[in-house]
Amino acid sequence: MRIASNRICDIERFAYSELQEVYSADEIRNLLKIIFEEYLGWDLTTWLLSKQKTINQSDLLKINFAIKDLKRHRPIQHIIGKADFCGMTLRVDENVLIPRPETEGLVGLAKDRCPSPKRILDLCTGSGCIALALAKVFPNAEITAMDISEKALEVAQQNAWNQKVTINFLQADILSDDLAELPMFDAIVSNPPYVREQEKAEMQPNVLDYEPHLALFVPNDDPLLFYRRIAEIAHKHLVTNGLLIVEINENLGEETAGLLRAKGFETSLHNDFKGRTRFAVGRRG
Ligand SMILES: C[S@@+](CC[C@H](N)C(=O)[O-])C[C@H]1O[C@@H](n2cnc3c(N)ncnc32)[C@H](O)[C@@H]1O
Known part of the structure; x- marks a missing residue:
């Protein structure tokens, strides 16, 4: 499965569908919070106000890799180091x-x-x-x-x-x-x-x-x-x-x-x- 676009709401949708078998909805939300903070420098408020924003290809790629890694149970701390x-x-x-x-x-x-x-x-x-x-x-x-x-x-x-x-x-x-x-x-x-x-x-x-x-x-x-x-x-x-x-x-x-x-x-x-x-x-x- 691929992320439908580089719009934040599509990235979120992708994350929930990829990760729901491994993590609870609360855990996925927390993981996304960490990912957006790490790769985009966004705090929670910025994320919540930016659902329709798009991000560049390089950030999208990093976030895509992070989601794939999480799906393989790789700890978020290892992903962000x-x-x-x-x-x-x-x-x-x-x-x-x-x-x-x-x-x-x-x-x-x-x-x-x-x-x-x-x-x-x-x-x-x-x-x-x-x-x-x-x-x-x-x-x-x-x-x-x-x-x-x-x-x-x-x-x-x-x-x-x-x-x-x-x-x-x-x-x-x-x-x-x-x-x-x-x-x-x-x-x-x-x-x-x-x-x-x-x-x-x-x-x-x-x-x-x-x-x-x-x-x-x-x-x-x-x-x-x-x-x-x-x-x-x-x-x-x-x-x-x-x-x-x-x-x-x-x-x-x-x-x-x-x-x-x-x-x-x-x-x-x-x-x-x-x-x-x-x-x-x-x-x-
Ligand atoms: C449970 S971890 C604790 C790490 C850290 N203190 C913490 O609280 O997160 C145990 C540590 O013991 C080290 N260790 C294992 N066998 C050891 C040994 N025989 N002598 C000294 N250190 C050892 C491991 O490399 C590991 O870093």
């Missing part, structure tokens, strides 16, 4: 997890519970979203961020540069590298991979087909392997009363809290804005 997180617009691509709004809750917990930390460590940083948000909240803190993926770290570096913050990025496999050289931290934060392979069946193709599996999945028979290692690192590298704050699998809250308690952390679980158990906070005694 950016995502919002904690008031920042961050670059994203297929090498990093798209920052989730739920993860902003982790930043909120750190903001509320860490009294002016001097040093913060972000393990499994991906796009750098958590580290960057914390750099804005705590401008005097020295922040170190780690990831195994060189390509993810390139994106994170670029984001730090764009946001004008300084982060010490390190490439490391936190599961197997010896991190003994790390200094002591006042807070350690992490959103590590935590989706069990068995949970794949419940996931949407926009995540499964486009986001890095390295960022998502853990084996069914050892779903907490990252938390075990993170707790070990935190045990060695958190100051007394230092805080460990991790995003967790909502189905494994008690197990994750139990693991942290067994390592000597005074632990609490916290919900995200959707009411799902999504974070564990551990205080090192």
Whole structure:
């Protein structure tokens, strides 16, 4: 099917007919809002007042490609190459997890519970979203961020540069590298991979087909392997009363809290804005 003309109302009609099998009408409207903002520089009011306007061939082509990509479940953040997180617009691509709004809750917990930390460590940083948000909240803190993926770290570096913050990025496999050289931290934060392979069946193709599996999945028979290692690192590298704050699998809250308690952390679980158990906070005694 083709767009009937380069008039906005025809583009809209085309988008609704192409995308209705994949998205709800509200979602299509939101996607169109993002597309018109990105490619035409229009806000919602301009769009609503411009239904009879025509656009040039080059913009039409870009919008046509975007609609075709959306139909193939490609995330809108990959199409436009950016995502919002904690008031920042961050670059994203297929090498990093798209920052989730739920993860902003982790930043909120750190903001509320860490009294002016001097040093913060972000393990499994991906796009750098958590580290960057914390750099804005705590401008005097020295922040170190780690990831195994060189390509993810390139994106994170670029984001730090764009946001004008300084982060010490390190490439490391936190599961197997010896991190003994790390200094002591006042807070350690992490959103590590935590989706069990068995949970794949419940996931949407926009995540499964486009986001890095390295960022998502853990084996069914050892779903907490990252938390075990993170707790070990935190045990060695958190100051007394230092805080460990991790995003967790909502189905494994008690197990994750139990693991942290067994390592000597005074632990609490916290919900995200959707009411799902999504974070564990551990205080090192
Ligand atoms: C769930 S993503 C989180 C990304 C980002 N912190 C966020 O909240 O959007 C997990 C990240 O862990 C990284 N990762 C996976 N295995 C790792 C390992 N063994 N050591 C260090 N990082 C790892 C992935 O590359 C990915 O960027």
